[in-house]
Amino acid sequence: MEHLDPTHLLDAKPVAQLLTTADYVQLLHPIAAIGKPTIMTSVAGMRMHSRIYRTYEAPWIAECCVDTAAYITLNRFHGPRRDRRLAALNALYLDLDVDLAPRALASDPAAWAQAFTRDVEHRGLPAPSFVNFTGRGLAAIWLINDLPPRARRRWSAAQKALIGLYRSHGADPRCCDTARVFRIPGSINLKSGRTVEILGGSLQRHSFEDLADRIYIASGRPTRRELQARKRQKASSGQGGSRRSRLSPGQRFVAIQEDLERLLDAWGGRVPVGHRNTWLHLWATRLTHQENSGDVDARTHAMASIATPGLSTNEVGAIAKHAAERAALPRSGSPMSDGRYHYAGATLADLLCVSDEMARALGLRQIFSMMERKRRKAGRQRMRRAASGAVTRASYLAANALSRTKPWEAQGISRATWYRRQKADAETSNMREAQEHLGETGSCSLQGASLCRRLGEGEGVTRTTTQSPPNTPMRTRGDENLARSQRERQGADNGTREVPSLLAQTKVIVAQYRAEASEGQGVTGLQIDEVELRRMAFASVGGTGLIPSIGQVLHGDAAAEPRGAKRQSELGCRPSQSRSRQPGRMTLSRFS
Numbered sequence: 001m002e003h004l005d006p007t008h009l010l011d012a013k014p015v016a017q018l019l020t021t022a023d024y025v026q027l028l029h030p031i032a033a034i035g036k037p038t039i040m041t042s043v044a045g046m047r048m049h050s051r052i053y054r055t056y057e058a059p060w061i062a063e064c065c066v067d068t069a070a071y072i073t074l075n076r077f078h079g080p081r082r083d084r085r086l087a088a089l090n091a092l093y094l095d096l097d098v099d100l101a102p103r104a105l106a107s108d109p110a111a112w113a114q115a116f117t118r119d120v121e122h123r124g125l126p127a128p129s130f131v132n133f134t135g136r137g138l139a140a141i142w143l144i145n146d147l148p149p150r151a152r153r154r155w156s157a158a159q160k161a162l163i164g165l166y167r168s169h170g171a172d173p174r175c176c177d178t179a180r181v182f183r184i185p186g187s188i189n190l191k192s193g194r195t196v197e198i199l200g201g202s203l204q205r206h207s208f209e210d211l212a213d214r215i216y217i218a219s220g221r222p223t224r225r226e227l228q229a230r231k232r233q234k235a236s237s238g239q240g241g242s243r244r245s246r247l248s249p250g251q252r253f254v255a256i257q258e259d260l261e262r263l264l265d266a267w268g269g270r271v272p273v274g275h276r277n278t279w280l281h282l283w284a285t286r287l288t289h290q291e292n293s294g295d296v297d298a299r300t301h302a303m304a305s306i307a308t309p310g311l312s313t314n315e316v317g318a319i320a321k322h323a324a325e326r327a328a329l330p331r332s333g334s335p336m337s338d339g340r341y342h343y344a345g346a347t348l349a350d351l352l353c354v355s356d357e358m359a360r361a362l363g364l365r366q367i368f369s370m371m372e373r374k375r376r377k378a379g380r381q382r383m384r385r386a387a388s389g390a391v392t393r394a395s396y397l398a399a400n401a402l403s404r405t406k407p408w409e410a411q412g413i414s415r416a417t418w419y420r421r422q423k424a425d426a427e428t429s430n431m432r433e434a435q436e437h438l439g440e441t442g443s444c445s446l447q448g449a450s451l452c453r454r455l456g457e458g459e460g461v462t463r464t465t466t467q468s469p470p471n472t473p474m475r476t477r478g479d480e481n482l483a484r485s486q487r488e489r490q491g492a493d494n495g496t497r498e499v500p501s502l503l504a505q506t507k508v509i510v511a512q513y514r515a516e517a518s519e520g521q522g523v524t525g526l527q528i529d530e531v532e533l534r535r536m537a538f539a540s541v542g543g544t545g546l547i548p549s550i551g552q553v554l555h556g557d558a559a560a561e562p563r564g565a566k567r568q569s570e571l572g573c574r575p576s577q578s579r580s581r582q583p584g585r586m587t588l589s590r591f592s
Helices: 021-028 058-063 109-122 149-165 208-218 224-237 249-266 276-288 296-307 313-327 345-352 356-362 370-387 393-399 407-411 415-438 448-456 478-488 492-497 499-516 525-542 544-555
Strands: 038-043 047-052 070-073 086-096 130-133 138-147 181-183 197-200
Touching: 021 058, 021 138, 038 058, 058 070, 086 149, 109 130, 109 138, 109 197, 138 149, 138 181, 138 208, 149 208, 208 224, 249 276, 249 345, 249 356, 276 296, 276 313, 276 345, 296 313, 345 370, 356 370, 407 415
Parallel strands: none
Antiparallel strands: 038 047, 038 070, 070 181, 086 138, 130 138, 130 197
16 A cells, blocks of 8 residues: 655646636536626727626636636626625625735735635634635635625625734725625736736635624624624613613504595596506505405405506506505515515505605605605604703704804904903902802901991991902992992092092091000001002092092191101002011001
């Protein structure tokens, strides 16, 4: 018995590289598959010729096109390669462009294909069915079991996830359409002058569910089963929200019958010419979806005599007979596949020429267009959001339109300055509201409680706090103080009129201080400072016209003041330290 020498396998080529063009096309599109592929060939240099072939014709047709540039669709269609004519989804694929690939790999196609295959295995994906060199780049194809056209969205999601996974290897992001064509192995790439060839591949077909789950896992995304489990968990916990259950075919056709009767009333009790056969057929179809339809033939003839009296007996009999045959079919667990007719609401509206305005006016529940269906769904969603406390878009934009209106530009200031002013105004408003809530301000921090009591009781002096902003209106006590405040707002002239009365008040206060002092002791400099503080309090009420009046009052005490005493006669003096109380002197606290 002769044993196999392992050295004989060193120069062996992969099986995929030994495939002929016909074998490749036959593996790509089996003879018993649904749909037809399209083969494109280059004619006269750049002009392309496209033709549809049956699956048993495509292999030998491809063999005849290898002398020029030739392409073939990876999916199959019923006619021209258009998305709406899709017959079966056949593969997932990548177009690795040389311009997008790393420079170190683009120069050596074989090393590029090996590096790509190793990366596929490292990510846990199955090996591609084919890895082709296209003359400039690579084409990786995963053959899958045929998918129907209704699975296009799931296929598209997996295709885009696969492209995103290999963008670093040069995957073309535009290669995600169902009508994509790839070069046929053995043909010529006219751009580079090189022959298209197969570099490797497993030649296997894969389950789309398994392949898509592996792609999602490699991309760090949940699989389809995990998404469905999350939806079920949300629905069981109540987080997904309540959704209205779908109507059964019988319930839906009850609503359709009501719509048909409303249309009949709107037409005056007679179906107009052109819609009689359609209307009667739809009404009879409603009977086929009833559990106990009864005598469908007799009921159809009875309704025809009322709604469509112009139809001939043969036409009514054909409609009734056909409906009776459908009603006699056995009911199955799949209502959509039991042989009975099912119509979409948009189809019924198109057959009966029902406009959206007419559907709204008559209150139709099923017979309306797709646009009307979207409008009604949007209305229900708005009502649901409003019930949950959401605001409308117009209200939100009205409350959050600063970035769009830019009020700071109209005022000629920067955005930061505008916001600072808004903050300052808000603080002032809050302080004013707090003062109004308290009724009056506290004691004056500059003059002490005793002085504020003397100035505030019966002397018409306003009490203010040091933190009150300059624009805050001062609160006065008594009708006299209120009248005085009103005169102050009229200008400086009104302030000078009050000088005599304020002068008299100042004289009274100075006389009180003289009486409190010990005998033989005049008003000292510190007491003058105290009087200066009183001058500031009067100035807040009487304006600048009070300054010379206070000076005149204090002028008479100048001779009685000791020569060594230090006078602080400047209006803006600010003692930095508190002075201890001495006999005959007032204590002055630090103020700002």
